Amino acid sequence: MEPLDKILSRIDLTNSSKNTTDTKTDIFDDEIIQCNICDGSRWLLSEERNPEPCSCQEKLWRTTTETRIKKYSEIGSLSNVTFNDVRVGGYEEFSEPVSFRNAYHEATGFAHDPKGWLVISGPSGGGKTLLAAAITNFLISNKRAVRYVLSSNLIDQLRSSFDNESDEHFSTLFSQFLDAPVLVLDDLGHQSDTPWANEKLDQVLTNRFNKRLPTVITTSVPRDELDNRTLTRFSDPYFSKYIHIKQGRKKTQLEETGISPRLLSKMTLKNFNSRGAYGTSVAAKRTLKEALDVAKSFAEQPSGWLYLHGPTGVGKTHLSVGIADICLKTDVDVIFRFVPDLLDQLRKTYDPKSISGFDQTFDRIRNCEVLILDDLGAEVTTSWVEEKLFQIIVHRHNEMLSTVITSRIDLSDYDSKSINISTRFAEPIVSRLRDAHVVTERYMHAPDFRYRGSKNNNSR
Numbered sequence: 001m002e003p004l005d006k007i008l009s010r011i012d013l014t015n016s017s018k019n020t021t022d023t024k025t026d027i028f029d030d031e032i033i034q035c036n037i038c039d040g041s042r043w044l045l046s047e048e049r050n051p052e053p054c055s056c057q058e059k060l061w062r063t064t065t066e067t068r069i070k071k072y073s074e075i076g077s078l079s080n081v082t083f084n085d086v087r088v089g090g091y092e093e094f095s096e097p098v099s100f101r102n103a104y105h106e107a108t109g110f111a112h113d114p115k116g117w118l119v120i121s122g123p124s125g126g127g128k129t130l131l132a133a134a135i136t137n138f139l140i141s142n143k144r145a146v147r148y149v150l151s152s153n154l155i156d157q158l159r160s161s162f163d164n165e166s167d168e169h170f171s172t173l174f175s176q177f178l179d180a181p182v183l184v185l186d187d188l189g190h191q192s193d194t195p196w197a198n199e200k201l202d203q204v205l206t207n208r209f210n211k212r213l214p215t216v217i218t219t220s221v222p223r224d225e226l227d228n229r230t231l232t233r234f235s236d237p238y239f240s241k242y243i244h245i246k247q248g249r250k251k252t253q254l255e256e257t258g259i260s261p262r263l264l265s266k267m268t269l270k271n272f273n274s275r276g277a278y279g280t281s282v283a284a285k286r287t288l289k290e291a292l293d294v295a296k297s298f299a300e301q302p303s304g305w306l307y308l309h310g311p312t313g314v315g316k317t318h319l320s321v322g323i324a325d326i327c328l329k330t331d332v333d334v335i336f337r338f339v340p341d342l343l344d345q346l347r348k349t350y351d352p353k354s355i356s357g358f359d360q361t362f363d364r365i366r367n368c369e370v371l372i373l374d375d376l377g378a379e380v381t382t383s384w385v386e387e388k389l390f391q392i393i394v395h396r397h398n399e400m401l402s403t404v405i406t407s408r409i410d411l412s413d414y415d416s417k418s419i420n421i422s423t424r425f426a427e428p429i430v431s432r433l434r435d436a437h438v439v440t441e442r443y444m445h446a447p448d449f450r451y452r453g454s455k456n457n458n459s460r
Contacts, residue, residue, distance in 0.1 A: 122245025
């Protein structure tokens with residue numbers, strides 16, 4: 001079998017004195033589909049498992065080497081994207097600079113030596129597609145065969161070529177994704193979610209994984225939502241590299257936080273009275289002072305989780321709003337939600353016919369830099385909203401995203417009846433809140449600040 005460069009060079013020399021057109025190329029399409037050597041895939045693997053072109057390509061392509069490979073790649077409108085066009089650190093609103101820089105270096109490394117799988121995950125708009133396109137175009141410029149495709153387009157192409165009476169064209173197209181020398185699969189997870197589509201994607205991934213074919217995959221699907229088969233392949237330490245681009249720092253507008261200007265000015269850390277209401281004991285004052293101190297530390301440098309709990313009216317909401325106030329002033333992306341209101345918001349934005357609005361809201365809550373959930377356990381839920389709340393908490397715990405939670409639930413004396421969530425979700429949620437490696441817990445105990453008989457007029 002001749003090496004790729006010799007075959008392509010020979011084709012170039014043959015065509016240098018000919019004036020051929022795309023129409024002439026089409027004459028050979030039927031013959032190439034019938035190729036018994038490569039079964040229409042156009043490429044073969046040598047004994048060394050290197051991709052080499054089938055001889056049928058000599059009949060198909062009548063242009064320069066790079067043009068032929070570019071046509072095969074189907075890179076389309078992204079054909080001009082190079083690594084020089086990718087601004088490292090230039091997408092801070094969508095992607096955190098350090099993690100993006102790491103993804104950039106891994107992408108350039110793969111482009112120079114395409115081996116194994118490179119999986120790049122991260123938020124929408126974070127530059128994943130630019131990196132995928134840059135890899136594709138670098139390989140094209142170095143005369144390396146590569147196929148680029150959006151996962152949604154892959155499914156659409158397969159579906160449109162499918163014919164129950166004759167599946168020859170479908171098989172030919174499918175084999176090009178199964179056995180492409182290098183496949184760049186962009187935006188995995190945003191294809192139509194049907195059993196047929198999922199089956200075909202799984203077949204592509206399984207075939208390429210088993211044959212150890214170089215593959216680049218980008219996705220915005222969080223790691224904890226991947227199915228077990230996909231996650232196992234992405235996590236193979238000997239074959240795959242999983243690179244996550246973290247959410248960028250987006251300057252939050254006041255209306256996005258979920259806190260009214262009046263509440264924000266009323267409840268600050270500076271005007272929190274740790275002496276408590278009239279009649280507060282020394283021990284109770286100590287709990288308020290400790291809660292204030294830890295709230296200040298968290299606000300100055302958000303890290304880990306903070307769980308503030310105690311009876312109604314002790315100042316839990318005041319401290320959490322005060323933390324949000326500091327975050328806003330220091331350009332930290334923060335969202336504050338009263339838990340029952342959050343679940344109502346998710347319920348209202350969900351539409352089975354079009355889930356784009358829900359997805360945007362849900363992803364925003366899950367991935368903001370600091371999330372404050374006020375009054376966990378007070379909500380009246382259904383199994384659907386319980387599951388969504390559980391997904392938010394699990395995702396932020398797994399990704400170590402800074403989170404503040406206030407509640408009336410005492411974790412040291414937890415009773416499933418004290419939280420309006422079914423045991424199915426309540427126990428794993430409480431388990432994560434008890435994680436001392438992640439969560440700082442402070443109990444606040446004092447008379448109700450809202451009690452009208454108090455001699456202390458400070459509001460809570």
